Amino acid sequence: MYTASAAFVEALVDAGVSYIFGNFGSDHPGLLEYLAKAKALGLPAPPVLTCPNEMVGLSAAHGYAQVTGRAQAVVVHVECGTQALAGAVHNAAKGRIPVLIYAGASPYTQEGELLGSRNEFIQWIQDVADQRGLVRGYMKYDNEIRTGRNVKQLVRRAMQFAHSDPPGPVYLMGGREAMEEEIPPVQLPSPRSETVSPGALSAEGLDILVADLLAARRPLVVTSYVGRRPAAVAELERLCQRLGMGVLESVPNYMNFPHDHPLYLGNQWNLAQQNQALAQADLVLVLDSDVPWIPQVNRPDPTAVIHHIDVDPLKTAMPLWYIEAKGVFRADAATALAQINARLDQMTIDQAALVERRAHYGDLHAQRAARLEVEARPSPDGITPHYLAARLALQLGSDGLVLNEGITNYNVLFDHLARTQPGSIFTSGGGSLGWNGGAAIGMKLAAPDKDVVAISGDGSYLFSVPASVHWMARRYRTPFVQIVLNNGGWRAPRHSALGVHPDGYASATEDLDISFDPAPDYAGVAAAAGGAHARIVKTVEELDEAIAEALRVTREEGRCAVLDVWLARS
Known part of the structure; x- marks a missing residue:
């Protein structure tokens, strides 16, 4: 049959x-x-x-x-x-x-x-x-x-x-x-096109964009997921270098721009303060971003020219969404950026202005780097996520894959892992927690020769159904390092409550019914279900050796390693 x-x-x-x-x-x-x-x-x-x-x-x-x-x-x-x-x-x-x-x-x-x-x-x-x-x-x-x-x-x-x-x-x-149903064998002809061709900028739109970019004194790119296609990252780097244009990531889902580049200005999440570079920009190019800024606390100058290029500029699945853009373009970022770069090949760029812009954004980049260097120092209070991420970055290498589901530490992990290669760090792109465990299995299947490290909060780890994850990882030989940021419970709901009621009852109590006390044996769950290497890490002094051993176990023994890292309580 x-x-x-x-x-x-x-x-x-x-x-x-x-x-x-x-x-x-x-x-x-x-x-x-x-x-x-x-x-x-x-x-x-x-x-x-x-x-x-x-x-x-x-x-x-x-x-x-x-x-x-x-x-x-x-x-x-x-x-x-x-x-x-x-x-x-x-x-x-x-x-x-x-x-x-x-x-x-x-x-x-x-x-x-x-x-x-x-x-x-x-x-x-x-x-x-x-x-x-x-x-x-x-x-x-x-x-x-x-x-x-x-x-x-x-x-x-x-x-x-x-x-x-x-x-x-x-x-x-x-x-x-x-x-x-029994049917005659079905054979289809090869499709002429598997997908609809990527969208491009119109000739009129390209003219307007290039003219405004050349006229800007403080041009700035804001992006979230342009890095889903490595070709777009290369085109963006080329564009920013030739124009002296800074890059700010807003709620990034990928590595969108090399973090060591002098035009990289950092990433913005829920921080309740105005971003300096965004406030000073006279032109903002929003490129593949769902939430380029949070208007209550952070927005461009009202006189800034805003252009929006996006694979989904209408945000059709979001009932409430708008930014005040002069130009809105439905286009593939890699295609659009290549068009802009090709046009700029034919244009003359003011070299004095270019040097000034590069120096300006280079200074902001250096200030940020100095701030991160201070944050990454060991603390007498215990392990901080800043220190952990910086130490992991030293051992992982530039081509390892990182899954970031750190929630209240999203920005810390992006900052201190400081990835430079496209396709080297990911978030789920959504808001439902527990993605990291299963996704690590999928990434290891796709890239078996690369190190895969999933970093999650303790709540996100429990949401990931770790017993199923680590059983699958053992059966299908997809070893990865799991780092659990153990801060004793759900930290995000506390942040949200204090963001709305900073001086209310919630601010005056330690018990908001969001703690995990007594703490589960996070690493032990993975050991029981999947034979994982399990270790609790409580002190700064043991962290480097614990990371090295976890990476060794996945590389040499072919089994998962779970580090339950107790963070300094704040």
């Missing part, structure tokens, strides 16, 4: 899917049967990675796509598995991550009319009115497989949506009867 399930798996192979991150259920007999057949007969099929938790599976696909740019397949069980994807769906959507999610559905016959008809009680309970509606608000595309005769076309269309700008998750579902 050649079935719809066979066609579906073949479609995944044709789409370049390397892995199926699977959490199977009673709705997948056709799929399981074909995967077993493919294994027995040597037929092409992506290997299956068993994911005991759906959120971990989707986070792993998320991490793999961040390194490779390629969507993987995540298979879950009816509406229960769809819901169990939980916040990972939010992260994939907000982070613009291509991924194909496939869920089965309860059978739609009950008398044995078709192969796959209902034969278990659960299939009545799990039949819901609008399964696709559970995630429709987060998907770029969703559809139902009703027959195997066009399943390959549906997969191809879904993957085209997933990979075309702005990329994102897509969702397919299919009932058992549809996936068991």
